[in-house]
Amino acid sequence: MQYDVILIGSGFGSLSAAALLAKQGLKVAVLEQAKYPGGCASTYKRKGYWFETGATTLVGLDEHMPLRYLLDETGIELPLIKLPTPMQVHLPNGQLLTRYANLEEWIREAERVFGAKGQRPFWQHCYRISQQVWRTSLEQQSFPFSNLQDLWQAALQVRPHQLSLLPGAFRTMQDMLTRYGLLDNKLFTDFVNEQLLITAQNHLEEVNELFGATALCYTLFGNYYVPGGMIGLARAIEQYLHEKGGTILYRHNVHRIISKADGYEVSCMAGSFSTRFVISGIPLNDTYRLFEDEKVKKKLAPYLLPSRKLNGAFTMAIALRNAAAIPVLHHQVHVPKGLPLIGSRSFFVSYSHPADRSRAGEEERVVAISTHVPDPAALRIQDKKELEEAILGRMEALGLLQKKDILYLDSATPGAWIFWTQRAYGMVGGYPQYCDIKPWQMKDARLDHKGAYVCGDTVYPGQGIVGVCLSGIIAANKLLRDHI
Structure with a gap:
């Protein structure tokens, strides 16, 4: 069967890209090896109960954030319950810390538990950085750059607040704690390290300021619960795809992608599909194994993590x-x-x-x-x-x-x-953040500069539903700009 775009896997990055491409009138098919959509942000049934597959928290609906952008572009509506209190943390010394959604309330709580020294300027700085990061990420959808057109598009979208973020790519969260006199506060460093693991998959000496500040502040943006479980997100996009003539094909485990003169052949046990374009929404390690084109493998190899x-x-x-x-x-x-x-x-x-x-x-x-x-x-x-x-x-x-x-x-x-x-x-949570891999060194959306693209939690910007949503937005944007 012939499609305009085939997406591998129904994780939220793939689904985000699929929705935006279907909106443009492209014939889209998502091939999913499981019987449920959503990948690591889904829900499964066992013994009459519905359990989450992986992700359990939903953010990204605030202004200038990727999920808000996706819903505004498509008109998809989600039945959500906003959480008044995003999280509580049970610290190693027995104290209970409440991560309030309001910045002032949170700073007072942090000062109560960790002491007043450095807390207010640290969290004000983190929150300001996180707001600028999300705003910039949608303004600069050609980032990371992989051709001259990307650079030209980026130049057209440059704003002063974007340039102020650049030094943060060269500083770690350990540098930030040192700057505010917090590195010798062991209770606080333990808290920061474990919080960073949730969203950045690494510790303060490895996570750069841009990702780290954003990761630590996700509780200060709108946090939501999806009734019925996270699968509700995927089902909403699936319905939208059907309305636009697209589809999700379940129990289709892709085992090979072959480059052709006029597109690609995607093979699985259920048969083969022809497509003009292909987007891999699975991790780079798995994407590498699918492509028979040695040129694609050679380009991917430097990005793979053991x-x-x-x-x-x-x-x-x-x-x-x-x-x-x-x-x-x-x-x-x-x-x-x-x-x-x-x-x-x-x-x-x-x-x-x-x-x-x-x-x-x-x-x-x-x-x-x-x-x-x-x-x-x-x-x-x-x-x-x-x-x-x-x-x-x-x-x-x-x-x-x-x-x-x-x-x-x-x-x-x-x-x-x-x-x-x-x-x-x-692997869960995508690729961890490492200080020797700057944001512009992360894998961008293009695989072969012909018609193959990639999104998900192992490419820029990384982990979490909001991150993979952005990766899907970027992949769709680059495909449309390159070819449509």
């Missing part, structure tokens, strides 16, 4: 009774001595909304728990029970659950993530 520089995840899916009393949905729990087997010093907990009856029964809630597993190809978790007990024990001690209320529990290692998502090494 397992030792990536993270996998240990996750738990729990159904609880009698959990309605917990009002804040998202919690980061510090583990001072680290978790057994993997050494992680925190884990992230997300509850379903107490008013959401579509994911669990009356007086029941589902819970998603995740923690990082470094170098997932090298670390084999033999005894999941030991990890489960360590996490459940910590949660019970903090009043986040009672073991007797558990109705269902399942856990998964990076090996399960390989099976579910087909992502190399069972």
Whole structure:
């Protein structure tokens, strides 16, 4: 079957690009190996309960942010519940820290817990940087540059506030903490490191100021809950695609992409498809294996990261009774001595909304728990029970659950993530930020400067729904500018 554009994988980057291209009248097909859309931002059913696959928090709907741009461009509407309190953090010294959505409230809370020294100027600086980063990211959709046309388009869109961001690419978050006299505040550095892991997948000595400030401030923008789970995002875009003549084909696991004179042949077990253009929405490591064109492989090879520089995840899916009393949905729990087997010093907990009856029964809630597993190809978790007990024990001690209320529990290692998502090494969260990889050195959207493109959490700008949404916007923009 002939298409204008085939997208590999139905992660949110692919779906964002697909929606924008379908809006322009292109015949679009998304090939997805699973039976649900959304990739690592989706929901699956088990034993009558709906659990999140990966991502559990939704941001990006504020002015000058990618998801807001996507919805405004397409007219897609989402049924959302805004969270009055984005998160609470259970610190290693036993204190409970509330990440308020209002900047002034948050600064007062940070000063209460960490001391007044340096907190106000640090957070004001971070918030200002994060606002400028999001605004600039949509103004400069040709970034990172890979041809002269990109440079010309960027020059036309240059604004003074954009230039002020450049020094931040050369400074790390460790430099920022030093600047504000905060590096010797161990409680604060522990907090910053574990918060950066959630969104930047790395620690303060590696994450540059631009990404780090933006990562730390995501709770200061609108945070939302999707009734029914994150799959609601993908379903809304799927409906839009159908309305525009596009489609998502499930159980289509792509195993080869061949470059042709007039486009590409995309092969999977269900058959082969012809297309003028192709967009890979899967990680670069997996994209590399799909292309038979040695020129594409050669261009991709310098961008690939090995397992030792990536993270996998240990996750738990729990159904609880009698959990309605917990009002804040998202919690980061510090583990001072680290978790057994993997050494992680925190884990992230997300509850379903107490008013959401579509994911669990009356007086029941589902819970998603995740923690990082470094170098997932090298670390084999033999005894999941030991990890489960360590996490459940910590949660019970903090009043986040009672073991007797558990109705269902399942856990998964990076090996399960390989099976579910087909992502190399069972990688989650995309490529971590590293200080020796500047934003302009990250992989841009073009694969072969002919008709193949890439988006997702391993290319610029990186992790999270809002980040991969931006990558999809950029891929669609460059394809349209190059060829349409």
